[in-house]
Amino acid sequence: MKRNLLLSLCALLVVTLFGGMAFAADQIKIGVVAPITGQNAIGGQYIKNGVELAVKEFAPDGLEVGGKKYEVKVIFEDNENKPDITANAFRKLIDQNEVVAIVGPDASSTSLAGGPIAQTAEVPVVTTFATNPKVTQVGDYIFRACFIDPFQGSVMAKYVMENLKATKAAILYNNGNDFSKGLTEFFKQSFEAMGGKVVALEAYGGSDIRDFNAQLNNIKASDAEVLYLPNAFFETGLQMNQARKAGITVPFVGGDGWDSPDLPKIAAGAEEGAAFTAAFSHEAQRPEVQAFVEKYKENYGTVPNSNAVLSYEATAIVLKGLKDAGKVEGPALRDAIAAIDIDLPSGKIKFDENRNPQKAAVIMQFTGGNTTYVTTINP
Amino acid sequence: MRETLQLLIYGVQLGVIYALIALGYTMVYGIINLINFAHGDLVMIGAFVAYFAAELLGANFPLAIFLAMLIPACLSVAIERLAYRPLRNKPRLSALITAIGVSIFLENFPRMLPFIGPNYRPFPMLIPFKNFTLPTGAVLNSIQIVNILVSVALMVALTYIVHRTKVGRAMRAVSFNKDAASLMGINVNRIIAVTFFLGAALAGAGGVLYSMTYPMIDVLMGIWLGTKAFIAAVLGGIGSVPGAMLGGLIMGICEVVATALYSELGYGSGFVILILILLFRPAGLLGKVKIEKV
Amino acid sequence: MDTLRKYLPILGLAAFYVLVMALRKAGVLTSYYVQILMFAMINCMVTLGLNLINGFTGQFSIGQAGFVAVGGYTSAAVTTLLLPSSVLVPALRPLVFLLSVFIGGIVAGIFGYLIGKPSLRLKGDYLAIVTLAFGEIIRSLIRLIPQVGGPRGFSGIPRYSNLLWIVLFFGGTIWVLRNYIYSSFGRACIACREDELAAGTMGVDTTKYKVMAFTIGSAIAGVAGGLLAHLLGYLHPDQFNYLKSIDFLVYLYAGGAGSMTGSIMGATLLTILPEMLRFLSGWRLVIYGIALVFLMLFRPQGIYGGKELPFLVPKIRRPEGYEGGQ
Numbered sequence: 001m002k003r004n005l006l007l008s009l010c011a012l013l014v015v016t017l018f019g020g021m022a023f024a025a026d027q028i029k030i031g032v033v034a035p036i037t038g039q040n041a042i043g044g045q046y047i048k049n050g051v052e053l054a055v056k057e058f059a060p061d062g063l064e065v066g067g068k069k070y071e072v073k074v075i076f077e078d079n080e081n082k083p084d085i086t087a088n089a090f091r092k093l094i095d096q097n098e099v100v101a102i103v104g105p106d107a108s109s110t111s112l113a114g115g116p117i118a119q120t121a122e123v124p125v126v127t128t129f130a131t132n133p134k135v136t137q138v139g140d141y142i143f144r145a146c147f148i149d150p151f152q153g154s155v156m157a158k159y160v161m162e163n164l165k166a167t168k169a170a171i172l173y174n175n176g177n178d179f180s181k182g183l184t185e186f187f188k189q190s191f192e193a194m195g196g197k198v199v200a201l202e203a204y205g206g207s208d209i210r211d212f213n214a215q216l217n218n219i220k221a222s223d224a225e226v227l228y229l230p231n232a233f234f235e236t237g238l239q240m241n242q243a244r245k246a247g248i249t250v251p252f253v254g255g256d257g258w259d260s261p262d263l264p265k266i267a268a269g270a271e272e273g274a275a276f277t278a279a280f281s282h283e284a285q286r287p288e289v290q291a292f293v294e295k296y297k298e299n300y301g302t303v304p305n306s307n308a309v310l311s312y313e314a315t316a317i318v319l320k321g322l323k324d325a326g327k328v329e330g331p332a333l334r335d336a337i338a339a340i341d342i343d344l345p346s347g348k349i350k351f352d353e354n355r356n357p358q359k360a361a362v363i364m365q366f367t368g369g370n371t372t373y374v375t376t377i378n379p
Numbered sequence: 380m381r382e383t384l385q386l387l388i389y390g391v392q393l394g395v396i397y398a399l400i401a402l403g404y405t406m407v408y409g410i411i412n413l414i415n416f417a418h419g420d421l422v423m424i425g426a427f428v429a430y431f432a433a434e435l436l437g438a439n440f441p442l443a444i445f446l447a448m449l450i451p452a453c454l455s456v457a458i459e460r461l462a463y464r465p466l467r468n469k470p471r472l473s474a475l476i477t478a479i480g481v482s483i484f485l486e487n488f489p490r491m492l493p494f495i496g497p498n499y500r501p502f503p504m505l506i507p508f509k510n511f512t513l514p515t516g517a518v519l520n521s522i523q524i525v526n527i528l529v530s531v532a533l534m535v536a537l538t539y540i541v542h543r544t545k546v547g548r549a550m551r552a553v554s555f556n557k558d559a560a561s562l563m564g565i566n567v568n569r570i571i572a573v574t575f576f577l578g579a580a581l582a583g584a585g586g587v588l589y590s591m592t593y594p595m596i597d598v599l600m601g602i603w604l605g606t607k608a609f610i611a612a613v614l615g616g617i618g619s620v621p622g623a624m625l626g627g628l629i630m631g632i633c634e635v636v637a638t639a640l641y642s643e644l645g646y647g648s649g650f651v652i653l654i655l656i657l658l659f660r661p662a663g664l665l666g667k668v669k670i671e672k673v
Numbered sequence: 674m675d676t677l678r679k680y681l682p683i684l685g686l687a688a689f690y691v692l693v694m695a696l697r698k699a700g701v702l703t704s705y706y707v708q709i710l711m712f713a714m715i716n717c718m719v720t721l722g723l724n725l726i727n728g729f730t731g732q733f734s735i736g737q738a739g740f741v742a743v744g745g746y747t748s749a750a751v752t753t754l755l756l757p758s759s760v761l762v763p764a765l766r767p768l769v770f771l772l773s774v775f776i777g778g779i780v781a782g783i784f785g786y787l788i789g790k791p792s793l794r795l796k797g798d799y800l801a802i803v804t805l806a807f808g809e810i811i812r813s814l815i816r817l818i819p820q821v822g823g824p825r826g827f828s829g830i831p832r833y834s835n836l837l838w839i840v841l842f843f844g845g846t847i848w849v850l851r852n853y854i855y856s857s858f859g860r861a862c863i864a865c866r867e868d869e870l871a872a873g874t875m876g877v878d879t880t881k882y883k884v885m886a887f888t889i890g891s892a893i894a895g896v897a898g899g900l901l902a903h904l905l906g907y908l909h910p911d912q913f914n915y916l917k918s919i920d921f922l923v924y925l926y927a928g929g930a931g932s933m934t935g936s937i938m939g940a941t942l943l944t945i946l947p948e949m950l951r952f953l954s955g956w957r958l959v960i961y962g963i964a965l966v967f968l969m970l971f972r973p974q975g976i977y978g979g980k981e982l983p984f985l986v987p988k989i990r991r992p993e994g995y996e997g998g999q
Contacts, residue, residue, distance in 0.1 A: 037955050041490070041497035077951065083826065083909050088708065088948060095703035112828040113907040134828060175643050176816065176911070178825035204638070205646030205813070208603040210593035213389040214639035217382065234499045238593055245510070245520060265501035266595045414798060416919075462966050466973055473973035476926045479919060480965030487958040606805075606915070613802045647813045650806035657803055661795050 028063060028070040028328055030318060031093030032311075033086060033104040033114065034128075036078035043106055043307045047128060048076060049300050050311035051103060057295070058319040066326040072319070079105055083113035090114035094121045100328050101126070101321075103314045106307060108132035108178050115142045122330040124321070124337055126314040129279075129307060131256075132182055136355040141334050143355040145314040146306075147379075149179070152255055152277050153186025153230075155361045155377050159275065160226055160253060161194050163363075168199045170224035170250075172215055172239060174231050176206035183230035183255050199224050207232060212239050216246050226250050232257040237266025244270040251275075259306045264369040271366040275374060280309040280346055281362045283373040292345040313344045384517040386635050392523040392592065394631020395530035399585035400608035401615070401623035402537065403578030409554040409618035410574045412471060413463065416478040418582055419605015420485035421451040423598060425583025426502070426590040427495065433503045440505040444529070447587045448580040455579030456572050464568070490598045502594035505587075526588045533584055534624055537577065541620060550574055554618065607634075607649060614653050616666025625664060686844045693836060707836060711904055713944040714843045715897045720924045720936040721850055722893030727922075728930035729854060730886040731866025733797055736788070736804030737894050737921045739811040740781045742913035744895025745902040746821055748777030749830045752903065754820060758831045770833040774842070774899035781895020782888050784811070789887035793880060805915050816910045826909035827902075834904040842900060846893055850933060853889065855986070862886050866931075927968055929975025934982045939975065 034047040051074055059072045075097050077089035086105055093099045094117065101124045105111050111130035118125045119139030127135060127142070131149045136142050160166050169191060174180035188198050200222035202215035216239070219227060227243065227250055229236045240252055252274035259278050264271050282293045282303050292312070296304040304312075317337060322328060325336035342349050349357050363374040400422055407415045425447040432438035432446045462481055466474040489495045509521040541547040549570045552560040561567045589604065590596050607630060615626025633652050638645025656664060693710065696702040723737045751773035752758070758766055792803045821827045853859050861882045864872035869879050902908050920943075928939020950957045972978075 037487070037490070037497070037958065041955075042499070082912065083907055084712075084905060084912060087905050087907075088705075088712070091705040091708045092948075092951070095705040109826045109909050109911075112826055113905060113909075116832065116906045132825060134825070138828070176824050178823075181824050202642040204642060205644070208600075209646055210589075210595070211389070211393055211635070211638075214386060214635045214645065215642045217385060217389075218639060218642070221382075234595055234597075237501075238595055241594070245508070247510075247518065262499060262501065266499070268501070268504070268594070408798070414801075462970070465970055469973040472926050472930065473969045473975075476923060477966050477969040479923060480962045480969065482962070483958055483965065484962030487955070487962060491955050491959060602916075610802060610806070613799060617798060643817070644813060647810060650809055653806050654803055657795060657799055658791060661799060663799070 026068070026070050027073050028065070028322065029073050029075060029097055029099045030315070031090075031097060031099035031102040032074055032076045032315075033079050033089045033093070033102060033110075034076065034106060034311075035081040036076065037080050043129075044078075046305055046307035047104065047106060047311040049296070050128075050304070050308035050313075051076075051315045053296060053299060053308075054312045054315035054319065056299075058316055063319060063322060065322050065328055070328065074315075075099060079110055079114075081105075081107060081110060083110050086110040086114040087117060090117045094118065094123050099123065100330065101318045101333060103311060103318060104128050105130065106311075108135050108182075111135045111142075111144075112138065115139065118142070122334070124318070124330060124334045126317050126337070128310040128314050132178060133354075133356075140338075140355065141330075143317070143337055143351060143357075145310045145317065145349075145357065146256075146279050147359045147361055148356050149182040150186045150189075151379060152361060153183050153188075154190035155277050155363075156228065156253055156255065157187050157190035157194060157196070158377065159277075159363055160191065160228070161196060163275075164226055164251060164253070166225035166251075167196045168223060168225045169196060169228055170200035170202070170219045170222055170226070171198060171228045171230070172202045172204070172212065172219065173229075174207060174235065175203040177231070179255075179257065180231050184228075187228055187230065204235075207235060209235070210238055212242050213246065216243050216248060219243075220246060220248050224250060227252050228254065230255040230257065233260040233263040234266060237263045237268075237271070240267040240270035240274065256306055259364070259371070261303065261305075261370075264366060273365065273367065275363055275365045277361045278364050278371075279306045279359070279361070280304075281364050281371065281373045283364075283371065284362060284376070285373075286345075286347075288343060289345045309345055313346060313349065316344055317342060317349065384513070384515055386639055387632065388517060388519055388523060390632030390635035391628065392526050392631070393635060394628035395527055395534075396585050396589050396592070396627075397608050397611045397630050398624045398627025399530050399533060399581045399588070400604065401612040401627045402534070402620065403582045404605075404609050404612040405615075405617055405620060405623040406550075406574050406578045408612070409620075410550065410571055411463070411467065411474075411557075413474050413478065414609065415578075416475070416605075417458065417481040417485055418578070419601035419603075419608070420482050421455055421579045421582040421601070422586040422589070422604055423596070423601035424454065424485070424489075425451045425586030426596045426600065427489070427598075428583065429505075429587045429590065430500060430502060430596060433505060440525075443505055444584055444587045447583040449583075451583040451586075452576045452580040455575045455582075459572060459575045464571075486598055486602070495598065497598065499595050499597045502590040502596050504594070505591060522591055526592060529584065529588060533581060537581065538620065540577070546570070546573060610649055610653050613663055614656055616663030619663070619665045619667070622663055622665035629664075682847070683844065686840060690836065690840045708904075709945060709948055711834065711836060711839050712901075713941045714839050715901050715904070716921070716924060716940040716944045717937045718843060718846045718897040718900075719894050719921055720928070720940040721846055721933060722890040722897070723921050723925050724890075724930060724933065724936045725850060725853070725862070725886050725893070726890040727925060728932070728936070729859065729866060730862040730883055731869075732793070732883060732887065733801040734804040734887070734890075735801050735915060735918045735922060736806075736808035736811075737890075738913040738915065738917035739804075739808030740785060740891040740894035741898035741901065741917075742811060742815060742908075742910065743784050743891075744774075744777035744781040744898030745908050745913075746777075746815055746827065746898075747780040747895070748773035748899030749827055749902040749908060750821060751776055752833065753827070753830050766831075766833065770831075770838075770903060774896055774903075777899035777902075778892045778896035781898065782892030784895075785888040785891025786884065789884045789891075793883045793887065805918065808913070808915055808918055812910045812913055815913075821908075824910065826907055828907045830902050830906045830908065832903055832906045834900050839900055839904075842896060846896070847933065847937075850893075854933075858882070858885065923965065926975055927965065929978030929980070931979055932975070932977045932981055934980070935975050935977035938977050942976075 034044045036044040079086040079089045106129040108130040111127045115138035119141045127144045173184040200219045254276040256278045258276040321337040325332040360378045364371045428450045429443040429447040432443045511519045549565045611626035611630040612623045615622030637648030861877045924940040929935025
């Protein structure tokens, strides 16, 4: 009895170990690392949708590479938005599942943890939303689908200076978040280079903080003409709300962390007129954008956000890269992606020598509870 | 002067909420020596109950807060019965691990339910918002007033229960010496259940008040809130009811003042205050130093 | 027979290492599995350090992750900022790595001493809160140091950790701990746990031993942190928040405090389990929570509470002709 149990356990172990190698035959396996649980689980859902939509569109019944037809299999791994779990996820996808490329993750900190593993293993990575410049510096196998923070910061500085005609800015940023801190630095740099002055610089400790009254009190006492809130939408909604309640009347501006239909719900009207930089606007009148928005609405019932479009584009880049490469192999795919020239909802995508795409940023504004498109700023 | 008063208002408003939640921690600890890690998650459940009550039943503020107090309270009693009571005579640390397990479950199970999910949800406005300007120029708004009034009312009610009723006397007896109390004919199990009930009710109320002030809820909101409230309870002297109230207020005010002074590190001020106080008063501000008998 | 028993643990570890390497070469075990094993061993080391403080000396520390962070960041600073691999010949690199890990451990131990000395006057749950507070303060302070990346995290750490080093350190930790516990130092610690007042009357300087245990426990955590930094190649302050400290607590008590085998079992099982349960995605943590509750309900002393695997317990040498009791 006991021996049978032992034997069956061994059998199970062997099966699991070899299971991954079973159907290697005519499959292209693409790994996707996203936060399915954890703090950014909502983003994870949009990412999943974006990837699936891309596969549906670019490889509806398989992908033909080098004259041979392949089935495209996407393997999603949860990274809980944590660096060490990301490392495990990358390892698993590369070693167990033998993926040819990885899409994701969606944050700089997690991308920095997983990047080196893929680089050593010669597996191309296209991160969706990691905006820190360091991410692609890890190695020549790491690409990103979004713009980088220095660009975003300077775009907003330009908008504040030229469109809002403000020369004194206050900033409230998240000290525990590399994205927020990075944007703050880049905005400050650009703004001051253009002759502006940051008159109040306030921080808060992390994404779990809900009370900003003390910082807003200080900001109110300064003579700032605009308040820059380069934070995630949930914190920003609260910040706007509290700021208006405290009597702050200056306009708000922010970054792509704002791009969510939930922000107006949380800000409850305080967001009216606030502008932010984004990777994507579902209102931009370009036909590719509208086509994508329609398809997304058809399949998933809601309007897509930046997470969805970036993961869609990252996946599309991988799929086209495979076709261009002509073979299902890491180094060839990497070279193909580096040389890629593809038209996507965000525009024409080409990578520069640092493997960052030359992408325009759009400025969006909240009006009447929805985001409206203001303008596009090219690099 | 105006600045100080304004900061004080912010601090007190935050502090009374910490106090409400800290009371739950301190009561449970006082009676069975357990740090109930799941307490913060009961706050979250209270907030969600109020959210659904308002959205689905169109409840108004009194009804929402009543339900938000009732349901976590019942849940807490159930948890005590199922997870903590069997371990009452076992090593204390086992109950602690169980509490951690319950907390992990409460954080993740609601997330899997389709109608809750991991999303942040905006909390509805249960009270009309109005700003009142005080003579000195500081601004007080209606939500802050409600926070303070409701919290104070609940704390007064609790103090009344603990000191002026038979049940309260039994609670104090059990926390003093469980065995002696049972020898005196007190149904210890029932009293412990009552303690959990009251503590969780306060937590649920705290959850609603917190959500009204910072109108955004999600399943993980209880983690940090619970930790801060726990620190407040220890600061005031764990096991002491007035200690928890004092500790909560101190935490709230210090946090706001420290953030105003140096926002980068403000949120950690609570920890520093705690360490300072414990260095000089190892049992917390109002805690009783247990005399060890040989 | 005695000699064999004496060397069994070392032989066992060596055999384990050879087996894993062979399986990896044969392709049966992928780098993924080996990486998980390495994480598991690092977690074991941290848990063993925590065991000394919580399990054997009866204290209650919830700050272990802070010490792992100190050790990790310090050793990473040495290998990445002070003596980066670019300026070293390949032969020197392992030496620098070893040095950095030890430095990480020593610095963490110093922090342990500085924090332990004033705090260990506090009892039970107060100590817990203070250690939690210190853990968070350490994390916030690390976040403020731009040279190690702050909230962006510390990237570019050379990945020196491999299976050999980790197995060696793992074995070393067990060896050190085992010798400590079965010595007069260890007995003093256990006396503090059992009844501090009685120990004091017996002439045991309880504060000294409590601080000593705290220092050693944090030093071990620091060493593990150094190994971790060079395994991941990347560190982020949020990895070491109090929730991580609670993770270590769970490993410790689920495995059984006061038992080295328990710590190893607990840490290994609870490191591997979440990875094995990846297919459950969102339900994974729900099941983890329920599993913890059930584990405690049915086995409150932990899996290996109070017991040790026999080869970890040294045989007590008795003088010739001794016949008496135990």
